[in-house]
Amino acid sequence: MDRPTLQDLLARIEQDLASRLEAGSALLRRSVLGVLARVLAGTAHGLYGYLEWISSQIIPDTADSDVLDRWASWWGVSRKPAAAASGQVTLTGTDGSVVPAGTALQRADGAEYTTDADATISGGSAIVDVTAAAAGQDGNADAGTTLSLVSPVAGVDSSATVATGGLTGGADAETDDDLRARLRLRVQNPPHGGAKADYERWALEVSGVTRAWVLPGWLGAGTVGVAFVRDDDADPIPDAAEVQAVQDHLDAVRPVTAAVTVFAPTPHPVDLTIQLDPNTAAVQAAVQAELEDLFRREAAVEDGTGSGTLRISHVREAISLAEGEEDHVLVAPTADITVAQGEIATLGTITWQAL
Structure with missing residues (x-):
């Protein structure tokens, strides 16, 4: 039902009052009845607004965050909390100097990390585990990133370097849309003690995991392969x-007889050459955004049955959907994109040409 506007409600009430007055007794502009009509219209408008809000809470698709959490909890699904990034950093200084656990380090943008255990400088350096002080994706850092000691430590240089592997695992709290998607998966695929949908749901319960694929018989009879990506990270x-x-989480919930192997899919970059009209920076950016969305929505891990094939017609469609695009020719590739078993198609380098 469409919510009537305040003016519509006021007009209805004024007409109702006028219909009950004696003939010729029209409402005056500053009459008491005119004031009452406005008060009643405002009250009714507020009630309509409350009813409109209530109607949006009765199904998870439109529920607000707090109500969505209650809907999800009813089905045993909890919003994934933010996770803190962790990894190793290299500290340098005088041999024998000790870096105590809890020592704070800071990145140039202000992000802070603390050491997880005592570390002693030996051979001029020490590698120590650190964890981001604040949970979230912003705590992730590439190898080679420079950190600085917040407070000096005797015998230890003030600068530290993120070690090989970087600081990873940081993830923001789950969004409403992602929680709705997991709730829909739970409702539409009730648990079956180890069915294909169960493994997907279990993998998606881990913070940072955005998509997962279940590959029955991955290493033979009685085995299950599970691949996943983290689309919100710099490297998915x-x-x-x-x-x-993810392996640890699945091992804790899987059937005891199942042999589960969790693995990262091998990226298969797909380079494109596009003749574009108009070939401007704005249109190029719009096309790239549409292609990134396409690869996120449709790229799948190849399980040996063609599930990883990306249709070339869908690539052309994504380009055509870009705002500002008038015409284009997809020079390369010219056929459906197929990948090897265990691979996933990713967007590679785009070469732009004027049409």
């Missing part, structure tokens, strides 16, 4: 620590 392909986190 998970590293070893992130793979182990």
Whole structure:
């Protein structure tokens, strides 16, 4: 039902009052009845607004965050909390100097990390585990990133460097849309003690995991392969620590007789050459955004049955959907994109040409 506007409600009430007055007794502009009509219209408008809000809470698709959490909890689905990034950093200084656990380091943008255990400088350096002080994706850092000690430590240089592997695993709290998607998966695919949908749901319960694929018989009879990606990270392909986190979670919930192998899919970059009209920076950016969305929505891990094939017609459609695009020719590739088993198609380099 469409919610009537305040003016519509006022007009209805004024007409109703006028119909009950003696003939010729029209409402005056500043009459008491005119004031009452406005008060009643405002009250009714507020009630309509409350009813409109209530109607949006009765189904998860439109429910507000707090109500959505209650809907999800009813089905045993909890919003994934933010996760803190962790990894190793290299400290340098005088041999024998000790860096105590809890020592704070800071990135140039202000992000802070603390050491997880005591570390002693030996051979001029020490590698120590650190964890981001604040949970969230912003805590992730590439290898080679420079950190600085917040407070001096005797015998230890003030600068530290993120070690090989970087600081990873940081993830923001789950969004409403992602929680709705997991709730829909739970409702439409009730648990079956190890069915294909169960493994997908279990993998998606881990913070940072955005898509997962279940590959029955991956290493033979009685085995299951599970691949996943983390689309919100700078690199959606998970590293070893992130793979182990999903493996640990699945090992805790899987049937005891199932042999589950969690792995990171191998990226298969797809380079494109596009003749574009108009070939401007704005249109190029719009096309790239549409293609990135396409690869996120449709690219799948190849399980050996063609599930990883990306249709070339869908690539052309994505380009055509870009705002400002008038015409284009997809020079390359010219056929459906197929990948090897265990691979996933990713957007590679785009070469732009004027049409």
